[in-house]
Amino acid sequence: xxxxxxxxxxxxxxxxxxxxxxxxxxxxxxxxxxxxxxxxxxxxxxxxxxxxxxxxxxxxxxxxxxxxxxxxxxxxxxxxxxxxxxxxxxxxxxxxxxxxxxxxxxxxxxxxxxx
Amino acid sequence: xxxxxxxxxxxxxxxxxxxxxxxxxxxxxxxxxxxxxxxxxxxxxxxxxxxxxxxxxxxxxxxxxxxxxxxxxxxxxxxxxxxxxxxxxxxxxxxxxxxxxxxxxxxxxxxxxxxxxxxxxxxxxxxxxxxxxxxxxxxxxxxxxxxxxxxxxxxxxxxxxxxxxxxxxxxxxxxxxxxxxxxxxxxx
Numbered sequence: 001x002x003x004x005x006x007x008x009x010x011x012x013x014x015x016x017x018x019x020x021x022x023x024x025x026x027x028x029x030x031x032x033x034x035x036x037x038x039x040x041x042x043x044x045x046x047x048x049x050x051x052x053x054x055x056x057x058x059x060x061x062x063x064x065x066x067x068x069x070x071x072x073x074x075x076x077x078x079x080x081x082x083x084x085x086x087x088x089x090x091x092x093x094x095x096x097x098x099x100x101x102x103x104x105x106x107x108x109x110x111x112x113x114x115x
Numbered sequence: 116x117x118x119x120x121x122x123x124x125x126x127x128x129x130x131x132x133x134x135x136x137x138x139x140x141x142x143x144x145x146x147x148x149x150x151x152x153x154x155x156x157x158x159x160x161x162x163x164x165x166x167x168x169x170x171x172x173x174x175x176x177x178x179x180x181x182x183x184x185x186x187x188x189x190x191x192x193x194x195x196x197x198x199x200x201x202x203x204x205x206x207x208x209x210x211x212x213x214x215x216x217x218x219x220x221x222x223x224x225x226x227x228x229x230x231x232x233x234x235x236x237x238x239x240x241x242x243x244x245x246x247x248x249x250x251x252x253x254x255x256x257x258x259x260x261x262x263x264x265x266x267x268x269x270x271x272x273x274x275x276x277x278x279x280x281x282x283x284x285x286x287x288x289x290x291x292x293x294x295x296x297x298x299x300x301x302x303x
Contacts, residue, residue: 083164083168084179087192088179093262094253095278099279099284
């Protein structure tokens with residue numbers, strides 16, 4: 001028997017597992033079982049088709065409603081800002097033109113007083 | 116035949132409010148001037164739009180706070196202002212619709228100034244409801260500029276004059292300039 005064959009025989013010899021081997025295997029099995037029960041996405045895909053459809057429809061309605069509300073608020077703000085700008089312009093023009101008329105009247109009165 | 120009659124009635128019903136709005140404020144004849152004008156301002160704010168605009172006025176901004184107080188009770192604000200490149204782009208008849216609309220009961224022309232030399236024609240009409248001022252219409256017609264302001268609703272002239280010196284509006288007060296020759300005052 002050569003040296004190499006002796007080493008091979010020694011490596012392939014039967015050995016008994018350590019004393020805590022059974023406990024470690026059981027602990028790992030329990031951990032995997034506990035983790036699998038809490039996986040909601042796996043449950044979701046395992047649920048019946050009707051439940052999946054209902055959930056998707058509820059999400060779609062929620063998204064559409066919130067999107068509509070946000071769009072409406074944005075539109076209202078835009079209309080309000082535009083109306084505000086128009087109002088400020090209108091008041092400015094009204095004030096300038098009334099002042100212009102007032103000045104005009106004063107000039108005429110002054111001219112009549114001078115005559 | 117029946118559907119044509121129904122369609123006609125529906126069309127008339129839909130068009131009536133627009134027609135009434137223009138006729139009330141007499142501004143229908145002015146809108147076509149926008150095509151000839153170098154600059155045109157068109158402001159139409161009815162009660163609902165005024166309320167909407169008022170909600171966006173900031174109470175922290177002094178100018179906006181003044182405007183908010185001024186427009187609180189108004190029913191509408193309508194402005195048409197046109198600036199032209201040349202003289203004669205509009206005719207006096209264009210303003211006749213406005214004048215006709217302020218000849219009704221309650222309206223009084225308080226200022227009518229016609230400047231012979233410069234061609235500026237200024238008119239102010241007030242609407243009174245009892246002792247309260249219920250509206251004001253200002254028409255300022257210059258050779259190259261025409262402005263009509265129609266403020267509908269109770270307005271306090273004092274609040275309006277307080278805007279002078281703010282928002283780019285000159286302060287109301289005694290005229291500093293010399294009187295121009297050729298000016299003639301209308302009925303007051």
